[in-house]
Amino acid sequence: MDTPASPGARRHVPALHVHFANADAIPFPTRNVARGDALYCAGEPLRSLYTVQSGCFKSVAAYPSTNDDVPPHTQVTAFHLIDETLALDGICTGQHESDAIALEDSVVRIMPVGILEPLCREYAPMQHALLAIMSAEIVRAARLALMLGTMPALIRVSAFLLDLSNRLDMDATRPQQPDDVLLPMTRADIGSYLGLELETVSRMLSKLQREGAIALSGRQVRIVDRARLARI
Amino acid sequence: MDTPASPGARRHVPALHVHFANADAIPFPTRNVARGDALYCAGEPLRSLYTVQSGCFKSVAAYPSTNDDVPPHTQVTAFHLIDETLALDGICTGQHESDAIALEDSVVRIMPVGILEPLCREYAPMQHALLAIMSAEIVRAARLALMLGTMPALIRVSAFLLDLSNRLDMDATRPQQPDDVLLPMTRADIGSYLGLELETVSRMLSKLQREGAIALSGRQVRIVDRARLARI
DNA sequence: CGGGCTCTTGATGTCTCTCAACGGGCGTGG
């Protein structure tokens, strides 16, 4: 899971989804992706990295099924909001390791790897930024694994809400309502990400509402008592 | 989880724990770490990356506890065998994000980040190797999360054994007995890594033995029926 | 030889999954 960044936290929590220094200055092309469409699919050759300009994506990975007669397990491994970078998992093989699906009509900036690597060799800050982004992604994934391995369902869901809220706050273009979160994904997506069934996600959201931590109507969530949510 | 790399796998599975090209050619210093000692601890400033020359480590992460009155949940997030690289998670903040504990008396090669980054700017293959290693780590962590989110205990344990066996085979210095695996970690470590209790790990190992997939005596595991293990 | 750590195995409990039914929103087409 990503960073709840509560006041009580003892250790410094890394700023995940680091902004890509200097990339703004370079006239990379953009691409529109309609809601539900794939930006790329697993197995395709990696040509570029992408940063989200507007909209939102989910990454869906398939577990390399050992006995592949029947359904290969899949899971949402990440959600990508504005300014966050996609396709980092493809560098190691030169192939995309997951599908990237737009959750809304979206725009991405295209950064071809063939250009990016020489660029990073030239500009030390950019190299450092790229390494920082990748490192943050490692931390993010490890923290997700930690949560899936040790936390009960209610905590997973509340941590997810807090994380999403924090990341949406990063978006300077968004009106400043840090307590109002409009979920761009279905309960099934959330469940897949958190290692839960969609019914369980629904139940936990209802429970959080009953306890007065949030108010919800469909995908519109209002964080009523952030401290309570963090304390769960 | 890492790569079972079975014959049945449809998609190409990335070679995780990529070897660090050219790093051998550079006279980096080494350091000995006694069994049970920490190579580094979470929160310390990141000075170097490390590759394992001999021995074995575990990475232990603490979940940034929101209400930190009581025990901050911890989990083993990775095991590091020979030729594998540690401390990649620290680059994003300049601080180590986890503890690295030696499971045996070990030797690591020390690669100071202040040297590594300029070096990567100079040598494109080295830059690419570093990016590939970090990307592979992202894939590894995501796959672990996927397994923790979707797989039952028996599959987690069998996948863990297959992965460990495959990674040990990468070690050229090891005598060629790919089916004999000496686990360097306790059941509790395995359980923490797999999101299970140590009793469950023990039960699953016993079950795999009853089913004729493995033979075990303490930490010595012999993979008797690799196909069956992969098929579970 | 004793103490502590590790591992195994059993009994019981509980959390989450599974199966099922139902309501609401939205788009399509009558």
Added chain:
DNA sequence: CCACGCCCGTTGAGAGACATCAAGAGCCCG
């Protein structure tokens, strides 16, 4: 404009997998 179907979300009842609690055996090391 309304009807219908489909997807999404909610809620309940029951089952199953794993955690928890507990006891005991093996082993290493001092």
